[in-house]
Amino acid sequence: MNLQQRVNAFKTLGDKLRALSEAELDEWYFRATAHNNWFTRENVKHAIEAISEMLQSESLDRWTQEYDLADTSDKKVAIIMAGNIPLVGFHDFLSVLIAGHKVIAKISSQDPFLIKEITSLLIDLEPAFDSKIELTQDTIGGFDAVIATGSNNSARYFEQYFGKYPNIIRKNRSSVAVLTGEETEEEIQSFGKDIFQYYGLGCRNVSKIFAPEGYDFSPFIKALDEYKWVADHHKWVNNYDYNKSIYLVNEEPHLDSGFFLMKEDESLVSPISVIFYEFYKDQADLQKKLDSNQEQIQCVVEKEGEIKPGNAQLPELWDYADGVDTLKFLTEL
Known part of the structure; x- marks a missing residue:
């Protein structure tokens, strides 16, 4: 299977995901939320839509043309997938396969279903991928390199167990928003997507805001009122009540x-x-604060920045987690 066949298969996968019926989305949601009830229908749908946008023909061509992928060796790459938001490990899965390697994925118990469905669709489209993908929740072995995502605590174990292999080991990161005080109500509402999408559980979710001295948060809070639907989720309410009481x-x-x-x-x-x-x-002063936290920040959302309000959870293929070029790493194995 050459590079063009691999790219074409993922282009068609994007088409298939965009064409999923409401009934199919319901089935995916019901199966996914059984393992993680933070996975609401809306969040599962958004994750699938974000991936389908990634897999647009123009994006895949632009991304892959930046690398020498024609003669990459056939390595077995272990992917330790997280389960904090739906399909969070997809980009690693895609990158390993586009690079021509074999995926050995240890899937999260919090998100074991969705990646299996994606894999099934992909193999239907390109049967040659069947021998390139192994998904398991058991202990993995026999790999040549590792991509592992987890908490700061789990990263210590990853480094201990996988340190002898070529690796990418990701730790905790979160995202921030920068306010200038000149934002309109609509722009503040767009920031709300970056804060509340996936209930704030992703590393690209905004968990911290930098605002100019004297900033009045009253209009900001009022503008975010449209996101009160998060309080329909019992886990969110439990956290809100607990933190408020503390x-x-x-x-x-x-x-x-x-x-x-x-x-x-x-x-x-x-x-x-x-x-x-x-x-x-x-x-x-702002730049000093951002620079001092550079190793813990996944992305910065700001009105005049590279990532505009409302787009934190819509990364491009070349927006690599932790700023580490995954595809470059894979081409050099």
């Missing part, structure tokens, strides 16, 4: 929207249902 008991200053909380805090990663914020004096 702040009240400890007399910690905070802002309360009625369904999410805001707290001034220098930390980047906020608890579920909480958005941290921090003020900056000027552009130089």
Whole structure:
């Protein structure tokens, strides 16, 4: 199977995902949420739509033309997949197969169904992939390289177990938004997508906001009222009630929207249902804060930035996690 065959198969996979019926989406949702009830129908649908956009013909051509993929060796690459949001390991899965290698994926118990359905569709389209993909929840072995995604704690174990192999090991990261004070209500509402999509559980979700000194968050909170649907989820409400009670008991200053909380805090990663914020004096001060946290920030969302409000969870194929070029790593094995 040459590069063009591999690329064409994924282009057609994108077409298939875009053509999924509502009944098929319902089936995927019911099967997925049985393993992780953060996986609502809307979030499963969004993940599938985001992947189908990734697999647009023009994007795949632009992405693959940047690399020498014609003569890559046939290596076995282990992928340790996370399960925090639906299909979060798909980009690694795609990259390994596009590079011509074999996937040995240890799939998450929190998301074991969706990647199997994607794989089934792909093999139907290109049967040669059948010998290139192994999905398991058991212990894996016999691989040549590793791509592992997890928490800071699990990363220590990954480094211990997989350190002798060529590897990409990802730790905790989160994303931030930068406000200037000049945003319109519509632009603030777009930031809400980056905050509340997937209930804030993804590394590309905004968990921290940098705002200019003196910024009044009242209009910001009001503009996000359209996202109160997150409070329909019992886990979100439980987290909101718990964090609110902690702040009240400890007399910690905070802002309360009625369904999410805001707290001034220098930390980047906020608890579920909480958005941290921090003020900056000027552009130089902001840049210093961003630079000091560079290793923990996945992406920065800002009105005039590379990632515009509302687009954090719509990465391009070349928007690599942690800034590590996965396909370059794979071509050099």
